[in-house]
Amino acid sequence: MPRIHVAGKGPVELPEGEPVGSALPPEAIAARVDGRLVDLSYVPKEEVSVEPVLPEDPDGLHVLRHSTAHVMAQAVCDLYPGARYAIGPPVEDGFYYDFELPVAIGPEDLERIEARMREIVAADQPFVREEVPREEALRRFADQPYKREIIERVGEEEGEVAAGETVTVYRNDGWQDLCLGPHVPSTGRLGAFKLMKLAGAYWRGDEARPMLQRIYGTAWATQEDLEAYLRRLEEAERRDHRRLGRELDLFSFPEELGPGLAVWHPRGGILRKQLEDFVRNLHLERGYQLVATPHLARRELWDTSGHTSKYAELMYPEMRREGDPAYFVKPMNCPFHVLIFRSRTRSYRDLPMRLAELGGVYRYERLGVLHGLLRARGFTQDDSHIICREDQLVEEILGVFDLTLEIHRTFGFTDPVVTLSTLPGETIVTPEMAERATGALRDALDRSGLPYRVAEGEGSFYGPKVDFHFRDAIGRLWQLTTVQCDFGLPERFGMEYVGEDNQRHRPVMIHRAILGSIERFTGVLIEHYAGAFPLWLAPEQVRIAPVADRHVAFARELAERLRTAGLRPEVDDSPETVGKKVRAAQLMKVPYTLVVGDREIDSGALTVRRRDGTEIPGVSVERFVAELVREAETRSLEPASFEG
RNA sequence: GCCGGCGUAGCUCAGCGGGGAGAGCAGCGGUCUUGUAAACCGCAGGUCGUCGGUUCGAGUCCGACCGCCGGCUCCA
Numbered sequence A: 001m002p003r004i005h006v007a008g009k010g011p012v013e014l015p016e017g018e019p020v021g022s023a024l025p026p027e028a029i030a031a032r033v034d035g036r037l038v039d040l041s042y043v044p045k046e047e048v049s050v051e052p053v054l055p056e057d058p059d060g061l062h063v064l065r066h067s068t069a070h071v072m073a074q075a076v077c078d079l080y081p082g083a084r085y086a087i088g089p090p091v092e093d094g095f096y097y098d099f100e101l102p103v104a105i106g107p108e109d110l111e112r113i114e115a116r117m118r119e120i121v122a123a124d125q126p127f128v129r130e131e132v133p134r135e136e137a138l139r140r141f142a143d144q145p146y147k148r149e150i151i152e153r154v155g156e157e158e159g160e161v162a163a164g165e166t167v168t169v170y171r172n173d174g175w176q177d178l179c180l181g182p183h184v185p186s187t188g189r190l191g192a193f194k195l196m197k198l199a200g201a202y203w204r205g206d207e208a209r210p211m212l213q214r215i216y217g218t219a220w221a222t223q224e225d226l227e228a229y230l231r232r233l234e235e236a237e238r239r240d241h242r243r244l245g246r247e248l249d250l251f252s253f254p255e256e257l258g259p260g261l262a263v264w265h266p267r268g269g270i271l272r273k274q275l276e277d278f279v280r281n282l283h284l285e286r287g288y289q290l291v292a293t294p295h296l297a298r299r300e301l302w303d304t305s306g307h308t309s310k311y312a313e314l315m316y317p318e319m320r321r322e323g324d325p326a327y328f329v330k331p332m333n334c335p336f337h338v339l340i341f342r343s344r345t346r347s348y349r350d351l352p353m354r355l356a357e358l359g360g361v362y363r364y365e366r367l368g369v370l371h372g373l374l375r376a377r378g379f380t381q382d383d384s385h386i387i388c389r390e391d392q393l394v395e396e397i398l399g400v401f402d403l404t405l406e407i408h409r410t411f412g413f414t415d416p417v418v419t420l421s422t423l424p425g426e427t428i429v430t431p432e433m434a435e436r437a438t439g440a441l442r443d444a445l446d447r448s449g450l451p452y453r454v455a456e457g458e459g460s461f462y463g464p465k466v467d468f469h470f471r472d473a474i475g476r477l478w479q480l481t482t483v484q485c486d487f488g489l490p491e492r493f494g495m496e497y498v499g500e501d502n503q504r505h506r507p508v509m510i511h512r513a514i515l516g517s518i519e520r521f522t523g524v525l526i527e528h529y530a531g532a533f534p535l536w537l538a539p540e541q542v543r544i545a546p547v548a549d550r551h552v553a554f555a556r557e558l559a560e561r562l563r564t565a566g567l568r569p570e571v572d573d574s575p576e577t578v579g580k581k582v583r584a585a586q587l588m589k590v591p592y593t594l595v596v597g598d599r600e601i602d603s604g605a606l607t608v609r610r611r612d613g614t615e616i617p618g619v620s621v622e623r624f625v626a627e628l629v630r631e632a633e634t635r636s637l638e639p640a641s642f643e644g
Numbered sequence B: 001g002c003c004g005g006c007g008u009a010g011c012u013c014a015g016c017g018g019g020g021a022g023a024g025c026a027g028c029g030g031u032c033u034u035g036u037a038a039a040c041c042g043c044a045g046g047u048c049g050u051c052g053g054u055u056c057g058a059g060u061c062c063g064a065c066c067g068c069c070g071g072c073u074c075c076a
Helices: A057-081 A105-125 A134-140 A143-151 A223-239 A243-247 A266-285 A301-304 A332-343 A390-410 A433-448 A488-492 A520-528 A549-564 A579-589 A596-603 A621-633
Strands: A005-006 A010-013 A030-033 A035-040 A048-053 A095-102 A128-133 A167-174 A175-178 A192-202 A211-218 A296-298 A328-329 A355-361 A378-388 A419-420 A451-457 A465-470 A476-484 A508-517 A542-546 A570-571 A594-597 A605-610 A615-620
Touching: A005 A355, A005 A476, A030 A057, A035 A057, A048 A057, A048 A594, A057 A095, A057 A105, A057 A167, A057 A175, A057 A508, A105 A192, A105 A465, A134 A143, A134 A167, A134 A451, A143 A175, A143 A465, A175 A266, A192 A223, A192 A605, A211 A223, A223 A243, A223 A520, A266 A355, A266 A378, A266 A390, A266 A508, A266 A520, A296 A301, A296 A419, A301 A332, A301 A488, A332 A488, A332 A508, A378 A390, A378 A520, A390 A433, A390 A476, A390 A508, A419 A433, A433 A476, A476 A488, A476 A520, A488 A508, A508 A520, A542 A549, A542 A579, A549 A594, A549 A621, A579 A594, A594 A596, A596 A605, A605 A621, A615 A621
Parallel strands: A005 A048, A419 A451, A542 A570, A542 A594
Antiparallel strands: A005 A010, A030 A035, A030 A048, A095 A211, A128 A167, A167 A175, A192 A211, A296 A328, A355 A378, A378 A508, A419 A465, A465 A476, A476 A508, A594 A605, A605 A615
16 A cells, blocks of 8 residues: 655555545645656556646646647547647647638637537536557557657657657547546536637747647636636736827828838827937947948848848848849848947047948848837837957957847836857857857856756857846746847958958857847837836926916916926817816826816916826915926836825 | 638728618817816718629629738748
8 A cells, every 4th residue: 555645644555556636625626746747547556746736826827728739639629520639738818729720610600619618618527637658649640641750750859748659648438539647537517617719830849840720719717717818908908009109199000001011199109209219328438339321222232141041931022223232121230230340440549430221121031020119120129239359359248238128128028038049050150159149148148147047049140148037017027138249240341350460350249139229119118118108208298287278478487487497298189078078088098187277377286186086185386397307307107106 | 822701981890681881989060168088069071902703783792813811831
């Protein structure tokens, strides 16, 4: 009789042949035996430690979602005879399953599938685990080519289904699937779920393989958790920068321009200017030099840089007139900055040279990837190229990290998730250069003390990179900063400087963008702040609402006074009620609203309405101006209190 | 680019199984001169994304293209 140690209960005698589940609380849906996730039906053969896995545990949700995916696949197979099922893993917040179906299914089919799933849940079919020899599994899945492909690859790749001669199959009722498990004990134990959306997905993520139909679902331990999740989605929807961009009149994407090309309206223009001035000034303080470069260059430049061979599919097609050389619109700024460096003989005293530009670039992104400002075809990088000696490299990278953290902190972004991406297979640098470049980034990361993870082969074609991802107000991660280390372009362009030894030397180059792009960053900020920008960024900072026509002159004087102090006020002189004017200001998320009428004119004191709806009475004009100026100058993330 | 969905007024959306386009908000005009999230009356505004097809007749059915949305693949 094996003794098992149940977490929190101490040793327990488990009768021979009894599953671990019998020693666990009834809420458990799976178990962790010696750290490994198993079914409740698992029968231990020796002394082990056992922990229950509850539905709301991270592991439990994983199991729940996985089992829900199975039930969905079962339902689909019931409803669509001839369905072939591929893979169906749990993912963040839910699960998906990929199918090859005889018909294309639409959103209305989701309801049918969901209804069938509920029948399966009601039937409470037990999940039965079986170890099956490969040959038998191949027979069982004779009409399931995707499953056969997986079985055939078992053993070739670690972790797929099961290594060795047998594979694991889970069966409930007549339906079976190849699966490592574990699963909930029976279909009645699924939690709250909902099918969410349909998508196409390539088999094994490979564009050359067939496109399958993917069904996404979400699953949670309880109905309340499911509803909370749906509310989170609504919150994200409410923050969508494409919606807010229109509502707040910041920018638009006129169809006439072509996909992924935005025009910035006056309010968006102010927002951009604020961001741009902020980063430009900070760069000047940090020893960067501002440069400017054109949007086009001859083909030869891009041949030299390697873009035409390694980056061609992301470039707008070449343009040329009969008899003239061909030109490309620039997808990157680096070659231009190289030319600025090369415009005269450089001394070691010139290094490090930090050339910075808000450079507009155009990339021919595939249509399906475009996503408002977050993924556009035309955008403005806060780009810089630091050209330095190799022995200055680590120090310069650290300087970039430091500037990155300072800039992002200003917006309330802290605790970045940092990745180091090594070079991809296709590259313009030698393995030796790649190693030195990667080494410098790694050294800098180690010295900075920032935790990071390594992404193999995710770097750009000319160098490895470090990316900073920041979490927004509702916990989503955004890739913003990128720092790339490049030994390749200096070589290709023959960049040189004269050293102390009077010899010519090759510099190295850091490519970096801290906001990433003004467009993308603005999009992220809109979602982060839900459109309610801190005062220094708000296009309109104060809305002044005169009570009646006779108060308009006073309102204009007040506005003028605010403007003189460097603030951005607007007067709403429309013949509307006060209530309507306040509402309008609120909808535009203007930080402060001042209703002015006889009372204000007589007393000289203002009642300040903040964007959150709170009102502060009795604020003098001087006080109001001073507090707002301070709030804007300090780039405060909190509204002024008008206290003390 | 691929898969699925969608495209009606500036915005949000109605519009039946094909038989002459509607509402609310916004805009404009007027009345009201108003006290912290929507005053009242009126007016104007749409080649129903584009092109082609089916039909006596297409916003409605079919096809192609354009664009958008969600994924896949890729990325600032």
